[in-house]
Amino acid sequence: MLKTARGLCAWLLGFAVLLSSNWVLAEQTEQLKFNMTRGVTPVSQDIHGLHMLMFWWCVGIGVVVFGIMFFSMFVHRKSRGVKPANFHESTILELTWTAIPFAILIAMGIPASKSLIELYDTSESQVDVLITGYQWRWKYEILGEDVSFFSNLSTPRDEITGFAEKNPNYLLEVDEPLVLPVDKKVRFIVTANDVIHNWWVPAFGVKRDAIPGYTNESWAVIEEPGVYRGQCAELCGKDHGFMPIVVEAKSEADYRAWLEEKKAAAAALAELTEKTFTFDELYAKGEEVYNRSCAACHQASGEGVPGAFPSLKEGITVGPIEQHIDVVVNGVPGTAMQAFGEQLSEVDIAAVVTYERNAWANNMGDLAQPLDIYNHKQGK
Amino acid sequence: MAHGPAKGITRWLYTTNHKDIGSMYLWFSFAMFFLGGIFALVIRAELFQPGLQIVEPNFFNQMTTMHGLVMVFGAVMPAFVGLANWMIPMHIGAPDMALPRMNNWSFWILPFAFAMLSSTLFMQGGAPNFGWTFYAPLSTTYAPPSVTFFIFAVHIMGASSIMGAINIIATIVNMRAPGMTYMKMPLFVWTWLITAFLLIAVMPVLAGVVTMMLMDIHFGTSFFDAAGGGDPVLFQHVFWFFGHPEVYIMILPAFGIVSAIIPTFARKPLFGYASMVYATAAIAFLSFVVWAHHMFTVGLPIAGELFFMWATMLIAVPTGVKIFNWVATMFRGAMTFETPMLFSIAFVILFTIGGFSGLMLAIAPADFQYHDTYFVVAHFHYVLVPGAIFSITAGVYYWLPKWCGNMYNETMGKMHFWLAFIGLNVTFFPMHFSGLAGMPRRIPDYNMMFADWNMISSVGAFLFGAAQVMFLYNVIATIVSGKKATDEVWENPEGLEWTVASPAPYHTFSTPPELK
Structure with a gap:
């Protein structure tokens, strides 16, 4: 029994170490991802901070509670010839272990409330994007720019069925990515055409339900240029797993050039x-x-x-x-x-x-x- | 006293005996546990590696839906009702349940409900494929035709649960032996009393929401259709008003079982009986005011978001009280680690881990990253599998010798425990990582960055499945050829059930027991 208890202990500890050492690992290898991304927006970084804060609180509480438990399981065993005590009921102890968690919860809740208020502030946006979920594609409209297009999964069927080698962006690639400028406050207005979808880009900390007939709002200030990938996060039918999101964050000038290109393509299509x-x-x-x-x-x-x-x-x-x-x-x-x-x-x-x-x-x-x-x- | 059970199949069809009905509930739930498990293994087999190998996406969605429905309504809830049927009369010194004929009926409609639900797998268009949470309009306008059968199956399950709950309340309120005051009742009775009230409060809400779906689908209403003036989010509010208390329906009786087992094997009374009762009541009350924490991303106003975040965090306080009580009960006891105790200790540890991730999920801003990912899947499996399933398993090992008069094989019981324990953790712990790395739930295929975790999870799932086959074998072997158990079975266990013979006679406490 001692051996099993020790094994258990080592095993749980191992997981804790694994989880806590993740950011070291995550930078070195892209294969094994343990933890939430820090992301590239103020909101996503806030969320990551909260997540780690909560994680360490839980580790702390876990060490104390499980520590006492395992100590007890090790020491207070009948096989060691101990006689059971008979104590029970203690108002002071009961009050203590009600009050302490309460205080910890307040310590957790205050920063969370602050972040939430920030996350909800979609005012004073510089770019507005209307996002509409369809079964199983996304439509993007840059409001005020007369640019509107659909974005479909571009992974070849053969890669899904296993007839071709899967490329690194397997299921996370689209024909027409959304392009956004960096360092601008972008407001996302999210809705849907048929069933409920959810527009989620982890690197932005943005996850909003796309609900037919209603709109939701969220925002992001992307601090680094790059390609960011996400997926639909609400079961929306058969191809729920096959409607990815790709956002390319570019400089203001490149973003403008992309807008012009899109407009020219639309004009050419109209001529056709x-x-x-x-x-x-x-x-x-x-x-x-x-x-x-x-x-x-x-x-x-x-x-x-x-x-x-x-x-x-x-x-x-x-x-x-x-x-x-x-x-x-x-x-x-x-x-x-x-x-x-x-x-x-x-x-x-x-x-x-x-x-x-x-x-x-x-x-x-x-x-x-x-x-x-x-x-x-x-x-x- | 003279008459025993009837002979042949009629014994089971016509029985009004709480022990017979309890056994039928338990066997039914065992069967559903394996059925739901098979669905889960189909899911894990498909997710073993990236790409579509075994099933089509539409069938995959049917599997996730049926797995959830069968496990929640077919495995966990009937198992607890079965335990309640067997144990509540014996715990309070009553001869039977208060409403025995209704008891028979509330069981016998269940097989029909699940036959109907399972038959949808063979219908044109397939089984329900919209997730066990069946969000509209995916489950209304866009649902396969079998959705109507699903709705009626849910109605029947709901009727069964409500009748079961009424019976339990009537029994506990009216049939306690003289001297068995409320504050002397075993905690399993207490937690079930509170659970029964939760059931009566929320099952009609579930019936309401599926009826609204039925109207939307067949009678031209638009409760959940914005085009007709309705609101898809209304569905989620009504569903989760049922759904959140439902979660506690599946865990409160588990608290009761574990509160019976830990004192027995620690050889020390439960640390704080009264505070356990109050904590259970507090959890039940809070369960009605936290439902929208399942809906943080639907676009609630910020005031609602803040309210539901704080209310949800508050649940950690009474839940913490329970955990601390179990630990304090173990502390300075003289513990032995028979199978029921192993499962109970694993319950406390793993349920706490599930509680930790629950606390993280309660933080609304962080939930914007966790929501609908494998992190959530990890969380609710950590509270349900070690919570509900492990406690039921612990209860079965603990009371099986009383039920059938034979002792189970301890070595095999321990092997079952370690296999299940390892299988469970290998399955569900990596899901925390895949979820945090960004894998949404309910997808049949995924990018290679999630491949390692999924492969580990799949291996664990098959291990866990194998462990349960061992459980089935052990239970059957015990009943058929186990060694004779003593009347007390364990060392000085507390409770009236241990004062009767093993196996418990067909009728117990026809004359009320005397309470010291």
């Missing part, structure tokens, strides 16, 4: 709306859009998932094209089928409709042009 594409162009583009935006539910084979997501080898994809376009643009209310009119460009929608009508031996032979989609959206 008026162009007439060939069937092959639409089909090829459509396949790409389908795999990015539709295959998660309807599957690459178009067969869907029985009982959850309908097959595209029957129904609207082989019916009148106007209805098909309508479902893609406006979605089907009350189901998981979203309105893609907002999420995809006219070119993308025309391409994906064309693809769906002709892939998997649907062979409808017709196609949609971006202008058709534009007109549909305008109600013509």
Whole structure:
């Protein structure tokens, strides 16, 4: 028994040492991460400080309580021939061990309250970003700048299924990262389009529920340029684990350049709306859009998932094209089928409709042009 | 006195005997514990390494959901009701439960509830996949069709729990032996009395929230749909108003069990009986005013955030009182370490560790980093597995000789303990690290930086699972071929249950016992 008690003791101590030595280790090796990141914003650093404060309080209390316990288990054993004492009830002792924890709690609560008040102060922001969660992608809008785009997971399917080697940013990479300026107070306004999501970037100490129909706010002043990665932190359905967040923090000048680039790209895309594409162009583009935006539910084979997501080898994809376009643009209310009119460009929608009508031996032979989609959206 | 149990299957179908019903509850809960465990092992097998290997993400979500539901409503709660059925009448010197026919019914609707819940796994669209907390609108507008079966299963479980609670209150209030005053009742009876009131207070709230879901899904209401004037956050408020007291429903009876076992093996009375009773009542009261600490990131106003943070921290005070009392009971005792004692000591240590992480989670700003990560998973498994499961296991080893008249195999009991203890810590301790490193919960796949911790956790989970198979074997072997136990079983244990023969006769205390 002595051996087991000692083993237990050593084991628990080992864990405590492991946890406390983490910041030394974390700097040296990126593989084994033990502890919360310090992050790069005043709030995240505050939180890290609170976390460590709480941790050491707990270690302290643990050493005292477990120390007495293990001492007792070692010394007060029947096998050592001790006679049990018979004491019980002591008002003074009871009062002491009520009062001391109470005092400790106040010591913990005061700095926590201060941090919380700071964390809630979203006033006087210099950049405002509207973040909208969709099943299973994020939409970013820089308010006042006319820049708006979707950000999708960019990890290839083959890496997930194990047919290709996983890259270091596996599941934490996107096609279009959010770019933000350093040393500016950025306000995040968070909402969602379908179910509840949660926008979390550990390095910023920002975690806010994205709730459909409501907005939440948070803020960050990023103190170091760099790439920061996060994930959705509220179960939001099938691909909850596959909607990462990537934020690139850049200098003010680079941030401005990025804004201009985004605006130019949007203008170029608008011009494309008026162009007439060939069937092959639409089909090829459509396949790409389908795999990015539709295959998660309807599957690459178009067969869907029985009982959850309908097959595209029957129904609207082989019916009148106007209805098909309508479902893609406006979605089907009350189901998981979203309105893609907002999420995809006219070119993308025309391409994906064309693809769906002709892939998997649907062979409808017709196609949609971006202008058709534009007109549909305008109600013509 | 003359008649014993009926013969054959009708004994179990028609029984109104608290011991028979208690046994059925316990076996049912044991079965659900293995079912929920299998779901957990599917999760751990998928998470053994990065990438999708074994299951699809949608099925993974069904597993996390069913694991939670089956463990909470199928394993832990019925096990405590089973122990209550067996022990409360014997603790207070009553011949049976106050409402024996309702007792039969409250058990027998449970298998149907879980058959219904489990059948959803085979339905088109699959089982519920929205987490055991079933947040709207994921569980309403976006739910698979099987959600309706889930709602009715929850209704039946709730009805069973409420009936069980009414029965326990009626028994304790009315059927105590002469001289068994409230402040003489064993702590297990006290903690169950308080738990029963919690159940009656919050199970209707759960019924309410699932009914609101049902209305949203089938009858066009919009309680939880912003587009119709509702609020998804309303769901969380109502759910956690049930959910937080529910957590204490799963731990208060555990306090009672451990408070019976530690004094027996320390050979010393419980240090502060009265303060234990008051601490339990205080915890139960506080459990009603802390629910929104599960919702720190939903965007509560700062005043609410501060209130729920401070109220939650306050719970540490009565919980601390309990821990200190157990330690003081052990102090200067003459301890031996039989299996029930080992599980009880592990309970005190590991529950305290779970309490520490709970205290950290209570700090609202820090919760912005912990929320919905594996740190939370580590926390609630540290309070539930060593808390509820270990205490139930301790209780089974402690009272099994009284139930079946045979002594369990001590060596195997100790082996079970050490395997379970190591398995538990290897599974759940690394989850603190993966959570702090930034791994969200309920994801089927993850970046390689979390790979080491997940692999360790998975190995631990299978070890823990194997330990429970050993437990099952030990229980069966004890019943079938264990050595005969004495009436007292342990050295001078306290309590009326030890004054009757082993195994306890089919009817005990038909004449009330005399209390010294």
